[in-house]
Amino acid sequence: MNSKYAADKKKKNLLFVIPSLRRAGAETQAIDLINTVDTEKYNKTVAVLSSNIDQIDSIDQSMAEVIKFARRFKFDLSIIRNLSAFISSREIDIIHCTLQFSLLIAWLAVFFSKKNPKLIVAIHTTLQRNRKDEILDRYLYRYLLARCSKIIFVCQAQADYWVRKFPEISDRAEVVYNGIDVEYFKRGLMTKEAEDLRQKLMIEPSDCVLTCVAGFRPEKGHRYLLHAFAELTSQCQLILAGDGEYKKEMESLANVLNISDKVHFIGSVSDIRPVLELAHLSILASTAVETFSIAMLESMSMRVPMLATDIGGLKEAISPGKNGELVPIADQEALTMTLKRMILGTQWLERAGISAREVVVERFTIEKMVFDTEHVMAEALKRV
Numbered sequence: 001m002n003s004k005y006a007a008d009k010k011k012k013n014l015l016f017v018i019p020s021l022r023r024a025g026a027e028t029q030a031i032d033l034i035n036t037v038d039t040e041k042y043n044k045t046v047a048v049l050s051s052n053i054d055q056i057d058s059i060d061q062s063m064a065e066v067i068k069f070a071r072r073f074k075f076d077l078s079i080i081r082n083l084s085a086f087i088s089s090r091e092i093d094i095i096h097c098t099l100q101f102s103l104l105i106a107w108l109a110v111f112f113s114k115k116n117p118k119l120i121v122a123i124h125t126t127l128q129r130n131r132k133d134e135i136l137d138r139y140l141y142r143y144l145l146a147r148c149s150k151i152i153f154v155c156q157a158q159a160d161y162w163v164r165k166f167p168e169i170s171d172r173a174e175v176v177y178n179g180i181d182v183e184y185f186k187r188g189l190m191t192k193e194a195e196d197l198r199q200k201l202m203i204e205p206s207d208c209v210l211t212c213v214a215g216f217r218p219e220k221g222h223r224y225l226l227h228a229f230a231e232l233t234s235q236c237q238l239i240l241a242g243d244g245e246y247k248k249e250m251e252s253l254a255n256v257l258n259i260s261d262k263v264h265f266i267g268s269v270s271d272i273r274p275v276l277e278l279a280h281l282s283i284l285a286s287t288a289v290e291t292f293s294i295a296m297l298e299s300m301s302m303r304v305p306m307l308a309t310d311i312g313g314l315k316e317a318i319s320p321g322k323n324g325e326l327v328p329i330a331d332q333e334a335l336t337m338t339l340k341r342m343i344l345g346t347q348w349l350e351r352a353g354i355s356a357r358e359v360v361v362e363r364f365t366i367e368k369m370v371f372d373t374e375h376v377m378a379e380a381l382k383r384v
Contacts (some may be wrong), residue, residue, distance in 0.1 A: 008311030014042040020050035026124040050080035083109035122152040149380035155292040155313025181371030185301035194277035213295040221285030228336040230257040284308040323356035
């Protein structure tokens with residue numbers, strides 16, 4: 001057994017299993033947990049199930065050892081054998097899985113190991129994007145979820161949906177809200193970078209700047225947003241941050257709507273803060289899949305109020321009339337009318353932005369997410 005793990009019997013040996021280290025919400029939340037979970041209580045190791053390690057430098061490897069169990073080909077079963085041996089040799093006490101695939105691999109590895117650690121899974125999805133994933137949920141992951149000690153959901157609406165779907169998991173379902181670093185996402189830190197971006201995009205200081213931070217997929221509702229933006233008569237600019245196969249189609253739509261001179265497709269950015277520093281309003285027009293948006297929390301933390309569709313758990317952070325507004329899903333008229341009304345209230349946007357940050361600081365910080373997760377893990381360890 002590794003001497004580091006044998007040194008302190010009082011600590012529990014904690015293994016994080018994550019599908020990859022790509023730049024995505026679930027993986028980013030896992031990294032925040034990995035870096036912040038108390039090292040006085042846990043020896044931390046990370047098992048990565050993919051060769052995509054874009055965020056490897058974000059992990060504090062002085063606090064957590066990172067080991068790659070990447071598949072060499074699609075049905076490479078050696079990762080299960082290797083992970084199983086690792087669980088046994090390190091005498092792992094508890095495994096935290098990010099997303100369903102990680103749970104599948106971890107469960108199989110535990111089945112063949114000499115240890116019987118507690119299994120926890122963090123689910124970040126609500127409705128699945130396709131029928132295949134829904135079938136996997138109903139006929140595979142349902143079985144595995146019922147064998148977890150705890151199941152973490154990132155908002156109450158999501159937990160309610162899954163418990164209705166699979167009632168047998170109700171006694172192990174826990175809500176731990178997504179959390180962000182509110183000191184990192186704080187208005188005023190990116191003033192110079194925001195000014196450089198404003199000049200690069202040729203946005204006038206007097207313009208009202210709107211933004212949407214989302215990958216270009218059909219369910220993100222960019223089509224509705226562009227049609228609504230085309231109806232604005234005030235001097236506004238729209239910054240769209242993100243990439244995806246739907247992007248070119250949306251660029252073509254902006255041309256058709258004759259708004260391409262006011263819509264800026266800036267692609268994926270490594271640091272979204274300069275965009276949010278410029279913005280007066282952030283918009284999410286999602287029509288499906290959305291659960292509890294990290295982009296929403298980042299915007300609100302930087303005092304940018306939200307206009308969003310009433311989907312998933314967004315209403316658990318957005319209070320209409322106070323820190324943003326909610327509109328029905330796929331309701332073009334409601335989105336357009338609400339957007340027109342909001343951009344006319346400059347002073348209201350400023351007050352709403354202050355309120356938005358207050359909510360995030362109070363309820364959706366990394367510290368609270370980690371505290372709640374540690375509580376869930378402690379309860380799992382007690383579970384027979």
